[in-house]
Amino acid sequence: MITLEFVNVLMGLMMAGIAIVNLRDRTYKKRYNNAAFWGLYAVTFLAGSYLPNVVNGLLVIAMVSIVAVGKLGAAPPEQATRAEREVSAARWGNRLFIPALTIPAVALLGTFTLKGFSVNGVPLVDPKQVTLISLGLATVAALIVGVIMLRPPPSAPMIEARRLMDAVSWAAVLPQMLAALGAMFALAGVGPIVAGILERWIPLDTTFAVVATYTIGMALFTSIMGNAFAAFPVMTAAIGLPLIVHRFGGNVVTMAAVGMLSGFCGTLVTPMAANFNIVPAALLELPDQNAVIKVQIPTALMLLAANTAIMYLFVFR
Template identity: 50%
Template sequence: MITYEWLYILAGAFFAIWSLLSLRDRLWGNAAFWGLLAASFFLGSHVSDFVNGVLVLAMVGIAGIGGLKRSDPQTTSPQERFDYAKLFGNRLFIPALIVPITAVAGTLLYNFTPLSETGLFEERRETLLLFGIGVLLALVAAMAWLRPPAIAPAEEGRRLLDSIGWAAILPQMLAALGAVFALAGVGDIIGGLAGEVIPDGSVFLTVVVFALGMALFTMIMGNAFAAFPVMAAAIGIPLLVEDYGGNPAVIGAVGMLAGFCGTLMTPMAANFNIVPAALLELKDQNGVIRQQIGTAVPLWICNVAIIYIGAFLLWN
């Protein structure tokens, strides 16, 4: 059976390679940071929470003292990339499309055919595992088609990763923070406050508060994955699902989308909003956010309507 652990090992292998390449180039901070991250993927499931916490604190320390530097590996020049783009055109996107096609088509094929009876993939992990397989297939296809040097994928990956820096793992850290908040009882406190404000039986208002909370907590914490455990424990499960009998699938899925609307409007989502501005050398650091607000607000309104209609009016 292919389990989640295989995906951790795959991710750890990539970070380990980037760590070794940084070590070769005497980028000690980069080597230590990506090496610690690789260790967390390789060993995280097999060591204590305390050890995992120490690994995280060590990475925070390296990033905090400015230990991460931009690397300058020997990759293709801007002119070579322009020539490739002119030669292949939009066909260059074919390897990238392999990843989502493998994940979506593979999941449907596995779940709705006799393949599901083989037990090939860990239950409820099929899509993510197939996503990882899609990445490997895309890598093989790109190598066979473009025939770059064997080390090119590692060097290009390192160039991009070092350009982003510590913000590349911000979603993972914030998701963990959301779980910590949920275990600390923050959701129960918010749920108690919401119960005092929302009139009994007001389903629509409860939906609005839930979606608004998802967006606001996402803006504060930088990622909807961090906001979801808190808002699900506060309002989503006890009020919308248990008290009002809403469809949990719609509430969970579209509730996350409401949170992503907050992602579009916050500098805390540095890897989405601040890093692109830096890479594009925009004069306005918040230029990406300003362009996205006009999409985020009406999209949030649509998400509220979808939750109310899909989880309650059509469900009940």
């Protein structure tokens, strides 16, 4: 059976390749720092499932220390000049889109079809992880299509992956680090403590106050945790169910659905939701790491107001 370990091995191999390209780049100042950072990250993918947890913890601390003490180097320059790329673009035309679109096409195909296959009664692919494994397979398929079509030098894909990865730099690891922080918050019982504070300080005796506290609280708590999924159980157990549904007789479906969407408004405004907000800023090489958040703030605020209105108007019907 293909499990998530397949994706981990792919990630580990790619990170190891990026570390090696860095190490071999003699003109690059921070090559040892970058190589060590991506090399350690590769170890967490390749060996993480077999190492004791405390060793994994120390590996991550070592990665963070490299960033804190030695700093990582910036993205290396592009290998092909703009003129070369223009010529190549004219030569290949719209065929260049084929490998790029292979990723979503194969990912979708895999998600829909792979569930059905089994060998001797054992499913071919872990049914719970079909989407992620399909995405992993899709990237491999797209790379194969790209290499067959374009016939680049064998080292080109890894050198280009390294260029992009070093452009994103430490931000590539931030979403995973935040997920780990969320797990530590859960371990320490942070959620219930915050909900307790909210309940104690806000007067909740009118239906509007309750609805607004719930929607705004979802958005605020999501922006602290970086994730509406972490905020939902806490806020709904503290305010949604006991007050909106049980005391004021609101509709549980409307409360829950619109409550979650209020949380998503919080996701739009917080650097804690790094994979949506900070990572794209790095990936698009924007000088301001909060540039994407700044664009999203007006929409998030208006949409939060809209959500509050929708819930207030419909939840008590």
